[in-house]
Amino acid sequence: MRERHASHHVHRAREFEAFVAGAAGRLLHAATLLTAEAPDVNPRARRLLALSLAHTYACWDRLHGEDPYDRARQYLATRFAREAWHRYGVLGRARRPPAGPLGGLTPQERLILVLRLYEGVAEEQAAALLGLPVERVRTVCDRATTALLRPPAARARPVAAEAKAATP
Template identity: 70%
Template sequence: MAGAGGRLLHAATLLTSETTEDNPHARRLLTAALAHTYAEWGRLRGEDPYNRTRQQLAVRFARGAWRFRRARGGVLQGLTPRERLVLVLRLYEGVPEEQAAALLGLPVERIHTVCERAVAAAGSSAAGPRRPKEPEPARAPAPGPEPKPEPKPEADPEPEPAPRTARG
């Protein structure tokens, strides 16, 4: 358990969307989860303390997620708290969908959907902050030489009117 502190701190930092250099909320979250695991130590009965601490970390984050809505400059700052939680559990911690669903009290399909959406949003937020989709403005043609106008087909000349004869 002692060697897992760095990994759990990194998970907490991802959850709170803080930077690794400045993560006081993540440290408080992890400290509370570790304190709970320590208090339950005698009752673990063969349960993995790392899993119990990770579970406590997720539950405490989910209960207080409203505090972590504001972006703090972390890697996952463009995601909602639920998206961050599912993404960290599924991809960073490797928790199966069924376990994540049971832990969060959500259907497995919802975990799958949230994870897919979070992965897509995290990929797009790597390029910049996530914004609602707006219609794209019309694009100007690419600069370059102007195309030559096509030659107009020669029209058949109109027949000349027949000469008028004077009648008289």
């Protein structure tokens, strides 16, 4: 009996190691995009990844044919959303903008954009995962995409000030 349990644990560990070898890089990249940290300095993203993988390992025997990557991604997304809620709350307390490529977006915009565009999650699935209406997910994704493709122009000096400076 003990040998069977030991064999099961070894098999489970090998399966999980193979999963991590194949999925950890992509999940870390997704977490780095979510946290908007620099790819080489991303402690929050690494923490999110570790928590997501630990949760997936804890549920490993109960997956029963479910895709472990989907489970890990779901946990990563919901954990990020929960942490963002606790960190910034409804009022979005003052914060230093993250330096990553998605740093100009709000946490919700980053989350929806990463799920939809980087991970390829359908609007309906993203909405169900986040507890939002499909229309809200679509609107936030469109707004975030527009913000990335058309960043606000640098503040220009007012025309009147330029005209005054040019006159002798």
